[in-house]
Amino acid sequence: MQSYLKVFIKKAVVLTLLAVASLDAKGSAKSIIAIEYGSGQISQTYGSVSTGDNRDVTMAGVRIGARENIKRLYLSYRKHTIENELKETTGNSFSIEYDALGAENGAAIFAGLILGYSNYEFLGADGNARSEGTVIYGLNIGLAFEMDFIGFDIGYRYTMPMDTENDDIAAQHYKISDTATTYFSLSYLY
DSSP states (O other): OOHHHHHHHHHHHHHHHHHHHHHHTTSOOEEEEEEEEEEEEEEEEEESSOOOOEEEEEEEEEEEEEEETTEEEEEEEEEEEEOOSSOOEEEEEEEEEEEEESOSSSEEEEEEEEEEEEEEEEEOTTSOEEEEEEEEEEEEEEEEEEETTEEEEEEEEEEEESOOOOEEETTEEEEEEEEEEEEEEEEEEO
16 A cells, blocks of 8 residues: 555544544534445546546445534545456545535435545556556535434435546556446444
């Protein structure tokens, strides 16, 4: 794992834990552990000429965080899988997510911001293993349903890379850019 990724993950964990602790200082916050599964499209480019190529992506992940009133804060990890004609592409993303909910209880619309790091590994057209990583940012919207200690989210997530520069290796252009997924999440609140 690259050293800047390790530093980012450590800082993200510390910031999230501090934020969760500050939310819980009043004693009204609920801790959250969630699992999720989703699918969607990712913009992926291969070749010496940069032409957009949308691919199907599936992802599974876990989120930990807290909720107080109409605010949620998460630290998340997701594993992405993309099928293409060259070879299966896999990716990992780590992010901090902040959501604002439309209501405190029951069903609510939510919208939020995402900041994180994403890394993809794939087999290039020349047969060599490739890796592309970047800081990502994005938006998260959807519906949240809560009943006592169980919660469900149905959402849409859109992320983009901050670094739009790409590697040109062996006269091949590689880029994985924006990702749009719909997902279902099951949460345990305590």
